[in-house]
Amino acid sequence: MISSSKSLTANEGQSRGDRLKSNLALVRPEATAAEPKVWVRDVSLSYPSSNGDRLLALDGIELNVRAGEFLCIVGPSGCGKSTLLHIITGLHRPTSGSVRVDDKIVDGPSPSRILIFQELGLFPWLTVTENVEFGLKMASLSHKEREERAAHYLRMVHLLQFRDSYIHQLSGGMRQRVALARALAMEPDVLLMDEPFAALDAQTRDLLHDELERIWAETGRTVVFVTHNVREAARLGDRVIVMTFRPGRIKREFLVDLPRPRQIEDSSVAGMARDILEELRTEINKSLEQEYHPHS
Amino acid sequence: MKLAFRQLIFYALLLAVWIVVARLRIWPPYMVPSPQGVFESLRTGFVDHSFWIAIGVSLKRIAIGYSLSVAIGVALGLLLASSEFLEQTLGGLMVSLQSLPSICWLPMAVLWFGLSDKAILFVVVLGSVLSVTISMEAGRKQMPKIYALAGRNLGANGLKLFFYVLFPASLPYLVSGLKQGWAFAWRSLIAGEMIFVSLGLGQLLMMGRDLNDMSQVVAVMILIVAIGYIVDGLIFKTMERRLQDKWGLSPATQ
Numbered sequence: 274m275i276s277s278s279k280s281l282t283a284n285e286g287q288s289r290g291d292r293l294k295s296n297l298a299l300v301r302p303e304a305t306a307a308e309p310k311v312w313v314r315d316v317s318l319s320y321p322s323s324n325g326d327r328l329l330a331l332d333g334i335e336l337n338v339r340a341g342e343f344l345c346i347v348g349p350s351g352c353g354k355s356t357l358l359h360i361i362t363g364l365h366r367p368t369s370g371s372v373r374v375d376d377k378i379v380d381g382p383s384p385s386r387i388l389i390f391q392e393l394g395l396f397p398w399l400t401v402t403e404n405v406e407f408g409l410k411m412a413s414l415s416h417k418e419r420e421e422r423a424a425h426y427l428r429m430v431h432l433l434q435f436r437d438s439y440i441h442q443l444s445g446g447m448r449q450r451v452a453l454a455r456a457l458a459m460e461p462d463v464l465l466m467d468e469p470f471a472a473l474d475a476q477t478r479d480l481l482h483d484e485l486e487r488i489w490a491e492t493g494r495t496v497v498f499v500t501h502n503v504r505e506a507a508r509l510g511d512r513v514i515v516m517t518f519r520p521g522r523i524k525r526e527f528l529v530d531l532p533r534p535r536q537i538e539d540s541s542v543a544g545m546a547r548d549i550l551e552e553l554r555t556e557i558n559k560s561l562e563q564e565y566h567p568h569s
Numbered sequence: 570m571k572l573a574f575r576q577l578i579f580y581a582l583l584l585a586v587w588i589v590v591a592r593l594r595i596w597p598p599y600m601v602p603s604p605q606g607v608f609e610s611l612r613t614g615f616v617d618h619s620f621w622i623a624i625g626v627s628l629k630r631i632a633i634g635y636s637l638s639v640a641i642g643v644a645l646g647l648l649l650a651s652s653e654f655l656e657q658t659l660g661g662l663m664v665s666l667q668s669l670p671s672i673c674w675l676p677m678a679v680l681w682f683g684l685s686d687k688a689i690l691f692v693v694v695l696g697s698v699l700s701v702t703i704s705m706e707a708g709r710k711q712m713p714k715i716y717a718l719a720g721r722n723l724g725a726n727g728l729k730l731f732f733y734v735l736f737p738a739s740l741p742y743l744v745s746g747l748k749q750g751w752a753f754a755w756r757s758l759i760a761g762e763m764i765f766v767s768l769g770l771g772q773l774l775m776m777g778r779d780l781n782d783m784s785q786v787v788a789v790m791i792l793i794v795a796i797g798y799i800v801d802g803l804i805f806k807t808m809e810r811r812l813q814d815k816w817g818l819s820p821a822t823q
Contacts, residue, residue: 362722364718364721382722387723392713394715394718398738398812398815399815407725411729412724439814439815441815455723
């Protein structure tokens with residue numbers, strides 16, 4: 274199992290410059306051959322805390338995502354992984370460093386990078402179709418085009434018969450799929466997902482993993498998927514990045530070289546998840562310690 | 570069904586008591602009119618068109634005044650919600666001004682605008698704009714931030730963001746303010762119309778007083794209540810029901 278996956282380590286305790294170099298050295302051959310789709314360069318974020326100091330949330334994040342890659346980011350809660358997604362989306366500015374997509378600097382939100390929020394952010398005053406059509410309407414697509422595209426993606430997530438429902442009438446899993454269809458309808462270059470399945474029951478989650486993997490294969494989108502669930506990361510990702518607890522740094526990355534389609538019960542997936550979890554455990558412990566002894 | 574039955578019994582009893590009291594002639598009819606007298610006033614009022622004209626004039630005024638106060642209130646509420654400074658200064662002033670009965674603006678209005686439609690509109694707008702402003706501000710602030718983030722991510726900016734996201738997202742919070750604003754506007758209007766020959770329902774009420782015609786006074790009062798009730802049922806109840814259909818049971822808690 275372990276032999277089926279290569280893992281690369283960035284040692285802790287190095288100076289920043291060294292770490293930067295070693296991170297660059299981690300770039301895989303195929304990622305350097307073609308320009309990376311998303312290039313996160315030395316991104317740091319700090320904000321003023323309640324006692325007046327500046328709190329470092331993200332520290333020197335270096336990250337490349339290949340076009341068409343499915344990248345998962347795992348980390349304990351509070352490691353800044355959601356914030357990193359917001360920064361890549363352009364909804365949040367880093368204190369230093371930059372994000373490039375297709376060699377263009379990200380300086381605000383754009384429909385070419387769609388984020389599926391943890392809370393989804395579906396619009397309850399609109400029907401399912403109207404939600405999916407929302408971004409297309411903002412982009413001034415014709416009524417007919419909008420309708421066709423919405424229908425196409427609603428069919429893809431098996432929700433076409435619920436097109437006229439309102440959001441509150443849907444189950445959690447269905448809402449999830451509306452959010453996915455709304456994001457896909459924009460045909461974004463990069464799809465960013467922030468713990469989208471965290472609130473779902475296990476059966477629904479397994480089902481959505483299958484659907485997401487199928488849709489990803491069908492559409493060839495670049496996906497950055499944040500989760501705290503290592504099984505989920507091993508099940509879905511081409512590559513899994515482990516982040517440290519506060520300040521968020523990249524601790525280690527795992528290549529998940531397993532055949533697709535995968536199943537969450539596959540022993541190879543479970544083995545991979547175990548490796549990732551081992552790496553993550555010390556960070557989770559740190560976060561728990563902080564929670565129980567916040568002032569130590 | 571049970572509710573309708575109870576209400577029917579209640580109003581039948583009320584009418585019966587009224588008939589008996591009027592029949593007993595304890596007070597003269599110019600103090601306590603008979604139901605028949607009031608009905609006759611209503612009938613003649615509609616037959617000679619004076620009620621229709623008054624209703625038309627009053628509804629036109631309220632439509633203009635209320636639209637103005639919704640537009641101003643929404644804009645002002647958004648402005649207050651956007652700045653802590655404005656909220657603490659202007660916002661505080663608005664809350665304290667709300668304790669001022671709208672009719673208190675009338676002397677000022679008459680001095681500024683004379684005995685004119687403008688004076689009445691001024692009172693109507695000032696009477697209702699604060700309710701709309703305060704609820705819009707609260708709505709903008711209580712509304713989950715995620716809607717604006719998602720809207721921006723999907724390409725909504727500036728006015729588009731406002732009309733397609735911020736405004737609809739704050740409607741569940743705004744609707745109570747709109748309703749209260751309407752009630753205040755309607756009251757302010759009738760009060761304002763009483764002061765001069767304004768052709769509205771308020772003036773009809775005063776005309777009844779001038780002619781010592783209690784039947785007309787009561788008839789017009791019934792009209793004012795009825796119109797308020799119909800507008801509430803037709804517009805605001807519909808709006809609340811539609812919001813509930815869309816958002817689910819308790820929109821403000823989502």
